[in-house]
Amino acid sequence: MSRFDDAAYNFAYLDEQTKRMIRRALLKAVAIPGYQVPFASREMPMPYGWGTGGIQVTAAVIGPDDVLKVIDQGSDDTTNAVSIRKFFAKTTNVKTTEDTEKASLIQIRHRVPETPLKEGQILVYQVPIPEPLRFLEPRETETRKMHALEEYGLMHVKLYEDISRHGDIATTYAYPVMVGERYVMDPSPTPKFDNPKMNQMPALQLFGAGREKRIYAIPPYTEVKSLDFEDYPFTIQKWEEACALCGETESFLDEVILDDHGGRMFVCSDTHFCKTRREQGHTGVQSPDFDRTSQEAIEQ
Amino acid sequence: MYVAVKGGEKAIDNAHQYLAEERRGDTAIAELSLEQISEQLSHAVSRVMAEGSLFDPELAALAIKQARGDLIEAIFLIRAYRTTLPRFGYSNAIDTAQMALDRRISATFKDLPGGQILGPTFDYTHRLLDFTLAAEGLGPAPAKEAEDTLEKDMPRVLELLNNEDLIEPALPTGEMDDAPVGDLTREPLEFPAGRDLRLQNLARGDEGFILSLGYSTQRGYARNHAFVGEIRIGEVAVEFTPEELGFSIEIGDITVSECETVNQFKGSKKVPAQFTRGYGLSFGHCERKVIAMALVDRALRWKELGEDMVAPVQDEEFVLSHSDNIQATGFVEHIKLPHYVDFQSELELVRRLRANTLEEEDQMEAAE
Numbered sequence: 001m002s003r004f005d006d007a008a009y010n011f012a013y014l015d016e017q018t019k020r021m022i023r024r025a026l027l028k029a030v031a032i033p034g035y036q037v038p039f040a041s042r043e044m045p046m047p048y049g050w051g052t053g054g055i056q057v058t059a060a061v062i063g064p065d066d067v068l069k070v071i072d073q074g075s076d077d078t079t080n081a082v083s084i085r086k087f088f089a090k091t092t093n094v095k096t097t098e099d100t101e102k103a104s105l106i107q108i109r110h111r112v113p114e115t116p117l118k119e120g121q122i123l124v125y126q127v128p129i130p131e132p133l134r135f136l137e138p139r140e141t142e143t144r145k146m147h148a149l150e151e152y153g154l155m156h157v158k159l160y161e162d163i164s165r166h167g168d169i170a171t172t173y174a175y176p177v178m179v180g181e182r183y184v185m186d187p188s189p190t191p192k193f194d195n196p197k198m199n200q201m202p203a204l205q206l207f208g209a210g211r212e213k214r215i216y217a218i219p220p221y222t223e224v225k226s227l228d229f230e231d232y233p234f235t236i237q238k239w240e241e242a243c244a245l246c247g248e249t250e251s252f253l254d255e256v257i258l259d260d261h262g263g264r265m266f267v268c269s270d271t272h273f274c275k276t277r278r279e280q281g282h283t284g285v286q287s288p289d290f291d292r293t294s295q296e297a298i299e300q
Numbered sequence: 301m302y303v304a305v306k307g308g309e310k311a312i313d314n315a316h317q318y319l320a321e322e323r324r325g326d327t328a329i330a331e332l333s334l335e336q337i338s339e340q341l342s343h344a345v346s347r348v349m350a351e352g353s354l355f356d357p358e359l360a361a362l363a364i365k366q367a368r369g370d371l372i373e374a375i376f377l378i379r380a381y382r383t384t385l386p387r388f389g390y391s392n393a394i395d396t397a398q399m400a401l402d403r404r405i406s407a408t409f410k411d412l413p414g415g416q417i418l419g420p421t422f423d424y425t426h427r428l429l430d431f432t433l434a435a436e437g438l439g440p441a442p443a444k445e446a447e448d449t450l451e452k453d454m455p456r457v458l459e460l461l462n463n464e465d466l467i468e469p470a471l472p473t474g475e476m477d478d479a480p481v482g483d484l485t486r487e488p489l490e491f492p493a494g495r496d497l498r499l500q501n502l503a504r505g506d507e508g509f510i511l512s513l514g515y516s517t518q519r520g521y522a523r524n525h526a527f528v529g530e531i532r533i534g535e536v537a538v539e540f541t542p543e544e545l546g547f548s549i550e551i552g553d554i555t556v557s558e559c560e561t562v563n564q565f566k567g568s569k570k571v572p573a574q575f576t577r578g579y580g581l582s583f584g585h586c587e588r589k590v591i592a593m594a595l596v597d598r599a600l601r602w603k604e605l606g607e608d609m610v611a612p613v614q615d616e617e618f619v620l621s622h623s624d625n626i627q628a629t630g631f632v633e634h635i636k637l638p639h640y641v642d643f644q645s646e647l648e649l650v651r652r653l654r655a656n657t658l659e660e661e662d663q664m665e666a667a668e
Contacts, residue, residue: 038488043626044383045380048626048630049634073640078638110641140621167653167656172645173641255644
């Protein structure tokens with residue numbers, strides 16, 4: 001065999017030794033919810049910052065019987081989600097799906113699906129900067145100490161300063177959470193809209209940061225509390241608009257600019273959720289067969 | 301009806317096909333062979349091998365070709381290939397004193413045992429474009445061969461100083477020559493890192509980043525008064541000791557560049573004055589890189605040598621966390637990925653904050 005033949009890569013690309021190393025880190029992470037476990041992250045055939053941590057976690061836990069879903073910004077069809085899904089389809093031959101309910105393993109970037117997750121499912125988050133204290137203290141040696149001593153005063157000061165400056169907590173995504181009443185954790189750059197979904201979730205949540213070489217986890221049914229103050233309780237984003245395609249009022253909406261005169265519309269960021277609703281007959285203002293009276297009938 | 305933003309597998313496939321076509325360029329022009337790249341762009345090959353951490357000129361040439369000459373992209377290809385290779389074990393430490401030299405110079409002594417050997421260098425060339433190279437087919441006249449062969453005994457310059465105790469020993473007293481060394485490709489880098497891991501990190505680090513940091517020390521940000529004690533470039537044998545054999549076998553030769561600097565150090569009342577060392581080593585011909593690396597290595601040793609930390613180049617966490625161009629390029633470039641969920645969150649907040657402020661202003665005006 002010439003060295004230039006397409007090398008036969010192992011199932012899910014990583015060699016078994018590497019997978020074992022990652023699984024050991026995952027077990028430790030599950031045992032200490034919210035604690036960042038260092039792991040010997042490998043170079044992947046995708047760039048750092050594009051989901052290499054999540055990809056390594058997925059590669060370490062995926063089996064031939066898994067059904068994989070990959071989303072980016074809530075959508076199955078964004079370029080990077082397509083690229084990652086294709087990578088696993090090629091290296092594992094597992095079934096892939098866009099259906100949140102049918103997936104056993106869901107790798108996500110920046111969104112948690114709107115459809116509630118179930119026991120037995122695994123959610124894999126791609127994490128760029130795993131350290132919630134990083135932008136308050138750039139040094140790893142310091143932040144590790146702060147976590148060890150449960151010294152989170154700095155984070156509360158930051159949130160307090162937000163309120164005194166803007167009248168509101170000015171963190172809208174990667175909003176820090178307290179996991180199991182012990183570790184302050186970065187939920188990855190998901191919008192704070194998704195934070196409440198992480199609390200007491202029946203599914204296992206795994207987080208991988210490839211470039212920063214950290215893995216952490218939230219076991220099923222763990223308390224995840226967004227940091228706040230008694231007089232400034234945590235709130236999530238709300239839109240005055242409903243989804244223009246399916247009429248949903250409770251989902252996270254993306255804004256789409258239609259023209260250069262301020263015309264815009266709002267649509268569900270979770271494309272599979274939106275599609276399912278449309279198939280059930282829900283319509284929005286942009287639907288061709290939109291009829292305000294029938295819409296109201298459905299809502300009631 | 302609006303169709304939700306679809307990246308689409310088809311668009312990606314088409315983009316990649318377009319890329320392949322652009323890579324090849326005009327098909328009326330002969331295609332580059334890997335041999336042409338490794339023979340005629342050998343410095344590019346050296347850099348890709350050094351920062352890709354894989355000594356293989358043929359694969360490096362392939363990576364350069366595939367990356368259309370984008371060396372960081374080529375390094376990335378090599379790294380992603382390297383990481384899948386099985387690890388049989390670690391070779392014995394190479395002995396650069398036994399190097400088959402292409403080049404060996406010292407800036408600290410005019411002449412020395414073994415002599416100064418310039419080798420193939422850009423130094424002292426006038427940087428004038430050589431238009432004769434534009435005309436194909438005109439090979440250069442063959443270089444003259446030296447009449448004398450190199451002396452067998454080519455002592456290391458720094459050991460000449462060491463014999464007089466004028467410079468710190470290469471290994472701190474009490475440390476074993478064959479002590480196990482770390483490997484940051486197998487274990488996550490944790491701080492503080494030992495000098496072994498620092499040197500590994502610098503050897504893989506981006507040439508431009510290391511160069512700028514080294515430069516900063518010369519301009520006064522943690523100045524360490526470096527002299528080039530010795531630069532060696534040439535081939536060394538790699539030996540490996542399989543456990544089941546119990547003796548070492550030679551598995552091949554690699555080209556490396558090595559730089560040892562002599563740096564100033566004030567003695568104390570207890571310790572007589574001694575020069576200190578900085579060290580740089582890389583695969584291939586990477587002279588600029590190893591000189592800069594030695595400057596940075598020396599700057600990072602501030603704590604061990606009882607100096608103050610005053611500049612970025614001394615800050616181990618800063619230097620080691622940002623030297624890797626594959627990590628850097630991935631993260632810097634990832635901001636071109638979709639971020640519309642995060643941006644939407646920010647947009648919602650800014651609109652709400654503005655609405656609150658405007659509302660308050662209105663109320664104030666009404667009150668007046």
